[in-house]
Amino acid sequence: MKPAVIKSKEQYRQYLARVEELVVSDPDSESQLGAELELLSLLVEDYEKKEFAFELPDPVEAVQFRMMEQDLKQVDLIPYFGSRSRVSEFLSRQRPLTVSMIRELSNGLGIPPEILLQDSTQEKQKTELDSTEAPIDWSKFPIREMASRGWIALTNKKNNDELAAEAVRNFIENAMGGAQMGVLARRTIKGDAFSWPAVYALTAWQARVLSKASEFPDWGAHRFELKNLNEKFVANLVALSRFENGPLEALDALREIGIAVVIEDHLPKTKLDGAAMLAGNGNPVIGLTLRFDRVDNFWFTLLHELAHVYKHLNNPGDVFLDRLADKESTEVVEKEANRIARDWLISRASWKSASVRQMPTRAGILSFASELGISPAIVAGRIQKETENYALFTDMVGQGSIRSKFLASRF
Numbered sequence: 053m054k055p056a057v058i059k060s061k062e063q064y065r066q067y068l069a070r071v072e073e074l075v076v077s078d079p080d081s082e083s084q085l086g087a088e089l090e091l092l093s094l095l096v097e098d099y100e101k102k103e104f105a106f107e108l109p110d111p112v113e114a115v116q117f118r119m120m121e122q123d124l125k126q127v128d129l130i131p132y133f134g135s136r137s138r139v140s141e142f143l144s145r146q147r148p149l150t151v152s153m154i155r156e157l158s159n160g161l162g163i164p165p166e167i168l169l170q171d172s173t174q175e176k177q178k179t180e181l182d183s184t185e186a187p188i189d190w191s192k193f194p195i196r197e198m199a200s201r202g203w204i205a206l207t208n209k210k211n212n213d214e215l216a217a218e219a220v221r222n223f224i225e226n227a228m229g230g231a232q233m234g235v236l237a238r239r240t241i242k243g244d245a246f247s248w249p250a251v252y253a254l255t256a257w258q259a260r261v262l263s264k265a266s267e268f269p270d271w272g273a274h275r276f277e278l279k280n281l282n283e284k285f286v287a288n289l290v291a292l293s294r295f296e297n298g299p300l301e302a303l304d305a306l307r308e309i310g311i312a313v314v315i316e317d318h319l320p321k322t323k324l325d326g327a328a329m330l331a332g333n334g335n336p337v338i339g340l341t342l343r344f345d346r347v348d349n350f351w352f353t354l355l356h357e358l359a360h361v362y363k364h365l366n367n368p369g370d371v372f373l374d375r376l377a378d379k380e381s382t383e384v385v386e387k388e389a390n391r392i393a394r395d396w397l398i399s400r401a402s403w404k405s406a407s408v409r410q411m412p413t414r415a416g417i418l419s420f421a422s423e424l425g426i427s428p429a430i431v432a433g434r435i436q437k438e439t440e441n442y443a444l445f446t447d448m449v450g451q452g453s454i455r456s457k458f459l460a461s462r463f
Contacts, residue, residue: 054093061200064320067092067099071347074324076344076377077442082417100321109249111168112145118161121383132156175385190224192219192252194319196199198223200258203260220256221403226261227266228332253319254373261339262331264311275336285309289439293351293427300455302354306338313354315458326353328360329371336361342458344377347450348433352376355393363388371444397430409435417448 058064071092079085109117117234118124129139133153149157154168161168197204197214204219206212265271289305291405292298305311312331318341320322342350353376360372364385374386395398402424403409408416412435421428432448 053093055088063150064096064099064103068320071096072343077344077446080374080442086321098295103320109167110170111149111163112143112345113162114167115161116143118163121385122135127165132160133310139174145451190220190222191223193220193256194253195220197319198254198256201260202257203263223263224255224259227263246409250319250322253322254324255325257316257319257322258327258329258339258371258373259312259329260318262329264316264339265331266347268307268312271312272333272335274308274310278362280309281311281358286358289395290351290355291425293347293430294425297457298427299350300308306358307327310335311338311358312336313340314342315342317400324373325376326357326374327372328357328365328374330365336365342455345452345455346433346451347427347429348436349377349431349449350391350454351397351427352433356389359389359392359396360385363392394434397426398424403434407437412439412444414448416443417445451458 055067058067074085074089077085079089088162092461115129119129126139126143128137130136133139133142133156133373138147140210142149142153145235148171149168154165160167172310191213194449195204195206198220199216203394204223206219207215214289285305289302292302295301302321306313307375310417312335314337316339323343325343326341329337329339331337338354338361340350340353340357356374357372364370364372372385372389374389378392407419408420408431417428417431417435421431424431428448429449432445436442436444436449
């Protein structure tokens with residue numbers, strides 16, 4: 053691939069896939085691969101700035117999101133503002149931020165200064181998707197991308213903005229069905245993939261996943277009961293990782309107990325690996341993007357979302373949006389889902405006593421995987437993750453062997 057200015061969506065997707073592949077391998081910045089990653093990242097970023105413009109959240113929205121994400125109360129913000137009254141005045145949009153407040157909030161909560169520098173004293177109009185006072189701005193959805201993927205149909209007539217917005221609205225509302233509008237009701241959102249600038253794109257993606265799930269021939273025929281997601285079922289599910297068609301068989305097994313799994317590419321500017329949500333009929337739906345086309349990543353992401361179903365998914369409209377492969381979680385529920393997924397794949401006792409953990413070799417990986425009855429890719433991926441060396445055993449993680457299984461599938 054010879055890098056050049058991106059001029060088409062197909063070229064953009066090729067470059068993006070290469071960037072994500074390089075990110076996983078974590079090349080040295082001075083190496084040839086490191087230089088390639090830097091150049092491709094700049095080209096992708098330049099294209100995204102031109103084609104996918106997202107509005108920044110205002111300071112109050114950003115702080116409120118951090119409060120929700122980190123389970124903070126107003127009293128926890130006093131160190132950043134100096135007094136309880138200042139916190140209250142800021143959150144009610146009666147007090148602008150000072151330079152010192154911006155500095156403290158940026159350093160303490162990790163909010164970019166360019167967001168905090170915006171005016172916080174006047175509430176934005178038509179940007180809060182869960183507002184009962186301001187209507188949803190349907191024009192902010194990624195309409196062109198949705199149309200290019202065949203999610204909605206657009207007319208060729210001029211001045212069709214209203215028709216396009218109406219098509220988006222129909223698609224979103226039909227897909228959400230009887231459930232509360234998950235991503236639209238932001239108090240139900242959790243997960244490291246969520247960001248306010250991408251909220252409309254994430255909403256569209258969630259709607260697409262729910263829509264595809266509802267199209268499954270036997271959708272709703274099996275009523276989900278938590279008791280069926282037991283230790284034996286999960287063990288049998290993980291054991292399928294040994295087989296070439298294991299991913300397809302795993303999704304069939306999940307559908308048998310009322311859990312739909314949908315494969316859908318993530319939208320631009322949404323670094324999304326997977327999601328767990330409840331549909332209108334009360335059954336869980338798992339969405340996978342296969343952003344990183346690897347055997348180990350597929351199984352870990354699937355089990356992570358299954359952990360949300362098992363432990364955290366309670367109400368229609370709840371949704372967990374997860375970015376797993378290239379970001380460490382800071383949320384308690386995400387860390388718990390990571391722990392459960394790891395233990396389901398390889399028990400803590402087995403991993404703690406495994407010699408391959410201390411002295412990883414190809415033969416050791418194959419032997420340990422055979423002993424547990426799982427794919428060697430899961431063991432190799434675990435070693436890469438714990439050593440933070442993604443150059444190890446790269447030919448054992450099943451790179452490029454998952455997506456092709458689903459190209460002509462019903463998922």
